[in-house]
């Protein structure tokens with residue numbers, strides 16, 4: 522076929538890969554066959570990392586190995602820290618994260634190898650260092666020094682500590698842990714596809730993750746969580762939700778945090794984040810953001826029949842944890858890197874160059890015109 526077949530706009534509904542990592546059927550999401558509700562209620566982020574990378578839940582010793590392996594990898598090369606000190610303080614942290622992943626690739630001792638053992642080592646490094654970069658850049662831009670990773674019991678607690686310079690309490694650590702679990706993988710979403718496309722050329726893991734970060738950044742994908750917070754801040758009060766929505770819909774604007782390419786009966790992750798948003802709102806005396814969100818949810822459902830996605834209640838959840846909105850998408854990346862890596866393992870193990878066709882719609886039979894005759 523010479524680029525003249527049926528066009529699948531946005532590749533909607535096209536199945537391009539076989540994958541045994543995560544599945545979306547109706548309103549059910551599973552990682553390796555286990556329902557996301559079960560994972561969110563029982564798991565820790567590190568257990569999910571093992572599950573996604575290895576295909577099954579870890580025994581205690583394997584889990585401990587992963588925990589200590591990750592903990593050793595939070596340290597950033599001095600050259601990467603220097604770069605973080607040099608970039609403009611008002612640079613978008615997603616852009617900085619993408620830049621830093623490129624630099625981490627240059628410093629990585631396994632940079633020239635795509636061998637499975639080298640990729641396993643890079644997987645640990647990338648997973649710890651994406652968090653280290655996100656937190657270090659935030660501290661540097663706030664006029665503070667990066668914090669060395671302490672031996673906290675768990676990835677989520679370590680993340681919180683190196684971001685804020687203090688240990689989290691139980692509620693804070695659990696909220697981060699749950700958010701990380703819920704964002705860790707999601708079948709063949711746009712950023713995962715981008716990572717697989719890059720790896721399919723046999724480019725390296727850091728390059729594939731940099732592609733994925735650039736893709737996640739957009740507001741139709743991971744960038745939506747930041748846009749949601751900007752929306753609910755702009756609305757400001759429950760009474761203003763309805764007039765704000767009327768205006769937005771009249772202008773044919775999309776309401777961030779609603780709708781989904783695959784879920785049409787609701788995103789199963791949203792209810793967990795909704796609960797967290799309410800609990801944290803109550804605990805921190807900031808219930809307003811939850812109430813605005815809940816009212817917006819009801820009205821968008823009524824007017825457009827659209828349901829909230831993972832990004833909607835994560836915004837107010839992170840806000841109540843004191844995290845600035847421009848870090849919401851980087852935090853998504855700090856979790857999703859685990860899913861990207863699981864897909865890269867799969868891609869490298871059975872690679873096929875991903876190269877679709879386009880239906881040509883340009884001029885036919887055109888001819889060269891000399892510069893003086895144009």
Ligand code: COA
Pocket residue numbers: 531740741742743745774775776777778779780781782783825827830831832
């Ligand atoms: N607000 C208002 N209308 C929306 C909407 C939203 N968030 N999401 C979808 N729609 C409407 C579209 O305008 C379109 O209406 P039309 O047929 O009258 O033109 C219809 O629903 C289908 O939307 P479309 O964008 O074609 O669906 P999609 O499957 O391509 O898009 C998203 C899925 C996620 C890109 C889309 O729902 C969206 O842009 N949501 C907001 C951004 C967001 O939250 N992204 C995070 C996703 S996890």
